[in-house]
Amino acid sequence: MKKYTRIQKLSDNKFLNLFQLDALTDSGHPFDYFFVSRRKENELKLLTKDILAEGVVIYPILREDPEKIVLIRQYRYPLGDYLYELPAGLIDNGETPQEAAVREMKEETGLSFVVYEEGNEAYRRPFFMGAGFTDESCSVVFGYASGTISRANLEDTETIQVLIVDKKEAARIIKQEKVSMRAAYLLINFLHADKENPFAFLQDTE
Numbered sequence: 001m002k003k004y005t006r007i008q009k010l011s012d013n014k015f016l017n018l019f020q021l022d023a024l025t026d027s028g029h030p031f032d033y034f035f036v037s038r039r040k041e042n043e044l045k046l047l048t049k050d051i052l053a054e055g056v057v058i059y060p061i062l063r064e065d066p067e068k069i070v071l072i073r074q075y076r077y078p079l080g081d082y083l084y085e086l087p088a089g090l091i092d093n094g095e096t097p098q099e100a101a102v103r104e105m106k107e108e109t110g111l112s113f114v115v116y117e118e119g120n121e122a123y124r125r126p127f128f129m130g131a132g133f134t135d136e137s138c139s140v141v142f143g144y145a146s147g148t149i150s151r152a153n154l155e156d157t158e159t160i161q162v163l164i165v166d167k168k169e170a171a172r173i174i175k176q177e178k179v180s181m182r183a184a185y186l187l188i189n190f191l192h193a194d195k196e197n198p199f200a201f202l203q204d205t206e
Contacts, residue, residue: 005030009041015090019044036134038090045135053126053139056097057088057182058105059190060113060145066198068166069190070109070145071173071183075159082161084173085180088138097124101141109162110150115143119202140186142199167191 006022016036023033037044038054045051062068076083089104091097098115105113119142126137149162165173170187173179179187194200 004033004046007041007044007046010034034133038136045137051126051128051137053091053097053137055088055090055136055138056101056104056141057086057138057186058101058113059086059140059142059186060105060109060111061143061190061193061198062164063114063144063146066193066195068164069170069187070111071163071165071170072108073161073163079178081178083178083180084183086183086186088182097139097141101143105145107153108158108160109145110148110152111145111162112147113143113145115141116199116202119199120204123202138182140182142202 003025004021004023008020008022010018010020016038018034018036019041021033021035023031025031039045060070062070070087072085072087073082074085075081087105087108089100089108091100092103095103101115102113105111124139124141126139129136129138149164151160154160167190170190174184174187174191189201192201
């Protein structure tokens with residue numbers, strides 16, 4: 001059921017824009033609804049109905065020690081503070097989520113990333129971020145990180161600290177620090193992961 005009469009773009013930004021819906025309640029009464037999107041006005045998901053991901057979040061187990069994971073601690077302007085996160089980024093035109101993950105991992109951390117291809121593909125499908133205010137969706141890319149941490153490819157707008165974290169520290173971060181929801185729930189998987197098979201949770205349980 002269509003629950004709006006008009007879409008109006010209210011900003012003109014390269015990365016993210018504000019839209020206003022002339023929305024309708026269940027009983028047909030009009031009201032204003034605002035949301036943000038990374039898409040062009042004629043490609044909004046309320047029009048296309050697709051779930052294609054705009055971005056990726058990376059689940060990077062350390063190759064040399066599967067009991068450790070790579071996190072970042074990034075300054076987030078809306079919070080005025082640092083947030084514990086997993087490496088992540090937007091998918092460029094023509095990229096697959098896996099290609100974007102390899103590129104973003106190198107840019108944010110300096111580390112190389114090898115994608116883990118096994119397991120149920122359903123766990124890699126796009127999921128929505130915060131549907132109350134955006135139509136953005138994101139895919140998780142799982143894999144192994146290796147190499148040497150470097151800040152050489154960071155943009156000036158990115159204030160990022162790269163951390164190699166074991167399970168004890170991951171548990172502390174979840175309990176005590178400011179953490180993105182994506183990182184928090186994926187770290188719960190990490191806390192229960194098997195050292196010998198760190199991606200076992202991607203397998204079907206039937």
